[in-house]
Amino acid sequence: MKRTGKKLLLLFLISVMLFALPACGKKKESDAEPTESPDNPGQKGTPGVTEPSITLPVEIDLPGGTSVREEKGVLFVAETPDYNLYVFDEDTVENSAIFDANDVIALVNSKEQESLAKDVLRLKEFSISADSKMKAYDNINGMQGYLIPMSSMVYEGSSGDKTEGAGFVVIYSKPDDVGVYIILGIQKANGDGAPDSESGKLAMDTALSMIPKETEPKYVAWEGAMPDETEVRFAYKNGGVLQVVTDGDDLLLPFNESGEAGILIRHLQNRADMAAKDQLQDLMESLKDSDDMAFSEITTAQGRVEYQKVILSYTQGETKMKEVLCLCSDSKGSCWILDLYGTEAEVNSKEEDLQALLWSLEEE
Secondary structure, three states: OOOOOHHHHHHHHHHHHOOOOOOOOOOOOOOOOOOOOOOOOOOOOOOOOOOOOOOOOEEOOOOOOOEEEEEOOEEEEEEOOOEEEEEEEEOEEOOEEOOOHHHHHHHHOOOOOHHHHHHHHOEEEEEEOOOOOOEEEEEEOOEEEEEEEEEEEEEEOOOOOEEEEEEEEEEEEOOOOOOEEEEEEEEOOOOOOOOOOHHHHHHHHHHOOOEEOOOOOOEEEEEEEOOOOOEEEEEEEOOOOOOOEEEOOEEEEEOOOOOOOEEEEEEEEOOOOOOHHHHHHHHHHHHOOOOOOEEOOOEEEEOOOEEEEEEEEEEEOOEEEEEEEEEEEOOOOEEEEEEEEEEHHHHHHOHHHHHHHHHHOEEO
């Protein structure tokens, strides 16, 4: 699946001139080893919602007497006599994709990433129980996940009201999609259900009974090696890309069978003493005499890391063509290039697909 025209000239010049670029730094913590891997708890059962006033986005076994309410930014809140259960989903923290529950556990286990862990868990403060072990599950109703006992938690709702107490967090990896489901179980101040009590165990069993309703995945996650053997993972919008194919030094994500429109991903290992913005400026200088090549100003594009972006416009015959070229680099000399290319109309309609890659692309 080859690309033709001036795009090849541009990428050749990039390959030659980028003998200089530093690459996107990793933000991922190394995967945490599960502290415990018990068998599937087998909590699946008949949903027992007690007269909910809202349509629940998931199935969950709620004990008798449970009330359910909506809250801004949360899927729903289930209130038992002794516990508040806050259920929500998440796929982003500080402009970065959260692929699965392992990503969340890596943040929770990292002292340096404590603020990010609080963000993704929606907690102002938390302390993990010193006398209880985190549990890792290979299969909770078809999902991988974790149960984390907490000695203290502080949750603040959208209206500013706070809930404080001991409890637990359950984290599910979304099945066949990017992101996680998170359930906070916080003991009420006037409740009798300590986490190790029957009431506390019932609350945990309730959290472990969740089954997501079947929906079309929003993203497709891809993990593998670039042609230069650099390990990478990223996510692209489901339905936007036909497939991921290797083409020479690149990965191509075509939008059509001809490959005349799509996104190119390239990795280079180069010198680390030249900024990405300066490199793009040099590239524009080298092509400024092209008859119909026009460039935008260099701007920043925020994704998992900050990229430098330039837009190129030119014609092929009577057709207006456009490319959005994004580049990032780090102090180790690792450089990533993402190039959204096609006709002007195609590129304008696919900028969200490019943004998904900027948001998710991560060197392993």
